[in-house]
Amino acid sequence: MPNPESWFSPDYTTARSRFREAATAAGAALHTIGLTAAGPRGEPLAIDIAWLGAPRPRHVFLHTTGMHGVEAYTGSAVQLALLDSPPAPGPEEAVILVHVLNPYGMAWLRRTNENNVDLNRNFLVNGEAFTGAPELYRVLDPLLNPPSPPARDGFPVRAAALAMRRGFHRVKQAIAEGQYEFDRGLFFGGRELQEGPRLFCAWLQEHVGYAAYVFALDLHTGLGRRGTDTVVLEPGASATAPSALGGALGRTLVDPNRPSVAYTVRGSYGSALSHLLPRSRIDFALQEIGTYPPLKVLHALREENRWHFHGDGSIVHPTKLRLREALCPAAVDWRRKAVNRGVTLARAAARWSFGNER
Numbered sequence: 001m002p003n004p005e006s007w008f009s010p011d012y013t014t015a016r017s018r019f020r021e022a023a024t025a026a027g028a029a030l031h032t033i034g035l036t037a038a039g040p041r042g043e044p045l046a047i048d049i050a051w052l053g054a055p056r057p058r059h060v061f062l063h064t065t066g067m068h069g070v071e072a073y074t075g076s077a078v079q080l081a082l083l084d085s086p087p088a089p090g091p092e093e094a095v096i097l098v099h100v101l102n103p104y105g106m107a108w109l110r111r112t113n114e115n116n117v118d119l120n121r122n123f124l125v126n127g128e129a130f131t132g133a134p135e136l137y138r139v140l141d142p143l144l145n146p147p148s149p150p151a152r153d154g155f156p157v158r159a160a161a162l163a164m165r166r167g168f169h170r171v172k173q174a175i176a177e178g179q180y181e182f183d184r185g186l187f188f189g190g191r192e193l194q195e196g197p198r199l200f201c202a203w204l205q206e207h208v209g210y211a212a213y214v215f216a217l218d219l220h221t222g223l224g225r226r227g228t229d230t231v232v233l234e235p236g237a238s239a240t241a242p243s244a245l246g247g248a249l250g251r252t253l254v255d256p257n258r259p260s261v262a263y264t265v266r267g268s269y270g271s272a273l274s275h276l277l278p279r280s281r282i283d284f285a286l287q288e289i290g291t292y293p294p295l296k297v298l299h300a301l302r303e304e305n306r307w308h309f310h311g312d313g314s315i316v317h318p319t320k321l322r323l324r325e326a327l328c329p330a331a332v333d334w335r336r337k338a339v340n341r342g343v344t345l346a347r348a349a350a351r352w353s354f355g356n357e358r
């Protein structure tokens with residue numbers, strides 16, 4: 001395998017063309033979902049999808065990355081490494097790699113999309129209203145989302161004091177659960193289903209809707225111990241019992257209802273899948289590859305968000321580079337581990353997806 005660091009691309013457009021080339025070289029069919037928003041140099045943005053294997057499969061392994069824009073630098077690297085030696089689906093199987101669900105965020109070095117929407121809080125496809133915010137989030141809003149350009153203002157100390165006073169898990173849950181009221185705030189879930197998710201949902205229903213079994217694995221970075229990964233389930237999102245799924249993946253799976261590195265969210269992609277694909281048996285897991293401590297990541301998100309709304313938002317700015325570092329560290333050892341973790345779990349999940357009716 002080439003140097004794992006070589007899979008990482010410097011920008012969205014480079015990552016995109018590398019993905020398309022690698023997919024073609026691997027014999028995959030390419031699907032493209034074009035989007036309205038553009039990159040910082042006016043470059044077009046799209047969700048690219050590589051489809052390996054049967055055109056009408058019974059069993060599908062569905063790998064998604066870049067739900068959180070800037071996290072796609074790692075997701076894209078993992079998919080390029082996978083395509084270098086792709087899993088071999090049988091006659092009734094397919095491997096579907098979805099490259100960067102939020103290309104705007106990758107191109108602009110943001111976690112959110114063009115409307116400041118956190119896409120993993122945006123999949124309210126079961127009729128739930130796009131309203132509300134945790135009570136504690138309202139209290140935290142002035143601290144999280146100050147209406148001023150980036151500046152040193154004692155955030156780490158103030159945030160740590162608050163977490164001590166209110167309880168770390170409670171504060172984490174309130175911040176990260178998703179909110180639908182503060183449209184310039186962090187973890188904003190939007191007022192409606194966004195263009196990218198809407199088109200991707202329609203694509204899924206059209207192309208994957210008849211599959212008997214779908215294993216969906218969604219790759220993220222940020223949470224957990226640096227260089228290790230956590231595989232998180234979502235309540236009700238998997239048909240297979242956690243212990244059996246964990247056995248198949250060779251991993252202990254994290255229940256988000258228990259206090260841990262994880263938390264529960266509203267409007268997540270994982271929870272939407274069974275509504276979108278009612279005819280398929282679905283298992284879902286979210287892989288998080290750890291980078292930095294949560295407060296450091298949150299601080300980077302906060303400063304970049306201030307720059308976006310109260311600075312000029314250009315991508316050549318320390319807050320942008322800091323956010324990218326927070327979610328995709330430049331250190332060679334981290335990158336090697338991240339690619340290794342991402343590829344290893346994807347291969348195990350693909351093996352489990354194939355040939356099983358369950």
Ligand SMILES: [Zn+2]
Pocket residue numbers: 067068071220221222
């Ligand atoms: Zn994420």
